[in-house]
Amino acid sequence: MQAVAISGLTKRYGATTALDDVTVHIDEGEVRAIIGENGAGKSTLVKILSGLVKPDAGDVSVFSRKLDGGSPSASHALGIQTAFQEMTLVEHLTITQNLLVPYEPTRFGMVRRAASVARAKAILDDLDLDIDPDALPGELDLATRQKVEIAKAMSRDPKLLLLDEPTSALTSSDVDWLHAVLERFVAKKVTVAFVSHRMEEVRRFCDSATLLRNGRHVGTYGIDEISDEEVVEHVIGRSVGSIFPAWTEASNRQAPPLLAARQLAAGGKLKDASFSLRPGEVLGIAALQGMGQVELFRALFGDLPLDAGTLQVDGAAVSFRAPHDAIAAGIDMGLVPEDRVTEGIALERPARETASSPAIGMLSRGGHMDRAKESAIVDEAFERLGVPPRADYQLGRNFSGGNQQKIVIAKWLVSGSRILLLMDPTRGIDIGAKHQIYGIIRDLAAEGRGILLYSTETSELVNLCDRVLVLYEGRIISELGRTEASETAIVSAAMGTSQAQVSQ
Numbered sequence: 001m002q003a004v005a006i007s008g009l010t011k012r013y014g015a016t017t018a019l020d021d022v023t024v025h026i027d028e029g030e031v032r033a034i035i036g037e038n039g040a041g042k043s044t045l046v047k048i049l050s051g052l053v054k055p056d057a058g059d060v061s062v063f064s065r066k067l068d069g070g071s072p073s074a075s076h077a078l079g080i081q082t083a084f085q086e087m088t089l090v091e092h093l094t095i096t097q098n099l100l101v102p103y104e105p106t107r108f109g110m111v112r113r114a115a116s117v118a119r120a121k122a123i124l125d126d127l128d129l130d131i132d133p134d135a136l137p138g139e140l141d142l143a144t145r146q147k148v149e150i151a152k153a154m155s156r157d158p159k160l161l162l163l164d165e166p167t168s169a170l171t172s173s174d175v176d177w178l179h180a181v182l183e184r185f186v187a188k189k190v191t192v193a194f195v196s197h198r199m200e201e202v203r204r205f206c207d208s209a210t211l212l213r214n215g216r217h218v219g220t221y222g223i224d225e226i227s228d229e230e231v232v233e234h235v236i237g238r239s240v241g242s243i244f245p246a247w248t249e250a251s252n253r254q255a256p257p258l259l260a261a262r263q264l265a266a267g268g269k270l271k272d273a274s275f276s277l278r279p280g281e282v283l284g285i286a287a288l289q290g291m292g293q294v295e296l297f298r299a300l301f302g303d304l305p306l307d308a309g310t311l312q313v314d315g316a317a318v319s320f321r322a323p324h325d326a327i328a329a330g331i332d333m334g335l336v337p338e339d340r341v342t343e344g345i346a347l348e349r350p351a352r353e354t355a356s357s358p359a360i361g362m363l364s365r366g367g368h369m370d371r372a373k374e375s376a377i378v379d380e381a382f383e384r385l386g387v388p389p390r391a392d393y394q395l396g397r398n399f400s401g402g403n404q405q406k407i408v409i410a411k412w413l414v415s416g417s418r419i420l421l422l423m424d425p426t427r428g429i430d431i432g433a434k435h436q437i438y439g440i441i442r443d444l445a446a447e448g449r450g451i452l453l454y455s456t457e458t459s460e461l462v463n464l465c466d467r468v469l470v471l472y473e474g475r476i477i478s479e480l481g482r483t484e485a486s487e488t489a490i491v492s493a494a495m496g497t498s499q500a501q502v503s504q
Contacts, residue, residue, distance in 0.1 A: 002027060033196060063078065087146065087149045103156075182205060258418060274309075282445050287454070288494050295474075334415060382406075385406040401430075406436070441464055477496070
């Protein structure tokens with residue numbers, strides 16, 4: 001039986017065609033990957049199926065019933081539920097309220113709180129999630145918030161489950177959790193549309209893949225009928241050869257450290273972190289969820305006070321009371337945060353303003369922004385990173401995830417940062433944009449900048465980094481050199497099953 005029948009689907013936004021005459025069919029109980037670059041039409045397709053967007057032309061049927069676009073309630077009535085990458089959790093509501101709204105149990109028009117908590121706990125238990133139902137989303141790390149978003153969609157008895165980059169914030173153990181849960185749903189004939197850029201997980205989770213490019217359907221294949229290289233060629237329209245740039249050894253490996261950390265402790269999770277970062281080095285951080293990596297990056301950037309330990313920049317002791325101190329001249333540190341949407345980019349302001357924000361002091365005269373100077377330096381950064389020229393005036397929310405991430409990186413080119421803290425910089429972006437950002441990382445290192453890189457994708461640590469440090473229960477327990485840092489070695493150390501000697 002066909003679960004989804006899409007015919008001639010078209011959606012335009014002004015002069016931009018987001019979907020162009022797309023025809024796709026998905027069978028009941030199938031897990032179908034939807035793959036394409038940012039801007040290829042994946043999000044528009046998900047929003048149409050979710051009832052958030054009305055198409056301009058074409059027909060959509062779900063289990064032989066026509067979907068009238070533009071109505072979330074109509075989509076819900078057909079059994080369609082969605083877990084979005086840009087999460088829909090409401091910050092001031094508890095996990096219980098987020099899971100159940102607007103379906104909380106009531107009596108005489110009043111919400112039955114005890115019954116709501118009991119129902120939320122039953123949902124979490126059924127999905128093997130150990131999460132406090134009374135917690136607020138802001139009290140949870142990004143990966144746990146992502147699991148709550150997924151749980152909300154799964155708990156509503158979906159017949160068609162739409163997962164938009166569901167693993168982008170998840171660690172390897174979380175991905176195992178999602179795989180196990182999805183197997184249960186598929187066994188009950190639930191159909192899944194799985195939007196992802198991670199080919200390893202596409203091959204693990206999916207039966208088939210639909211490929212989109214520039215809003216058009218360029219092919220649907222059984223998962224074993226097409227290679228990773230062919231997928232890349234289809235979705236970006238050209239061959240990229242190796243996805244990772246060629247690695248060259250830093251010429252100044254014996255130079256004094258740009259940044260030296262000694263016995264750092266912060267936030268209750270980071271307990272003992274010591275390392276040095278040299279000019280021209282890409283130093284990787286590997287860790288499973290909740291091992292102190294978030295606290296490490298926040299403490300280094302002055303966003304979390306140190307409970308213990310010392311920091312040096314260029315051999316001189318420094319103390320940061322706030323991020324402003326880390327950004328200041330002479331320190332020149334920049335952070336690409338874990339969640340670009342809430343922490344990295346001003347969605348409702350022109351992207352130019354995001355890029356120039358750390359350099360306001362440098363770009364101001366007498367309390368007024370020198371717009372000509374701002375435009376010149378921002379345009380130079382945007383051109384280097386491949387950000388579209390419209391970023392000078394268009395709002396941050398109007399850009400794809402990959403371009404948003406490049407805009408966040410542009411901030412630190414504009415401000416002249418010598419030390420870059422990159423927290424999962426390719427999370428949720430497409431294959432082509434990843435390839436660009438990989439090249440940017442190696443180019444910035446070649447200029448003599450020091451880069452600290454955390455990634456949930458072990459292959460990035462293996463192929464981009466000069467060394468990899470492994471955090472386990474808040475401590476750096478292993479250091480793996482370039483020739484030692486295989487995916488197996490990193491994962492083994494991150495799970496606490498092996499340790500290598502750590503040099504400082």
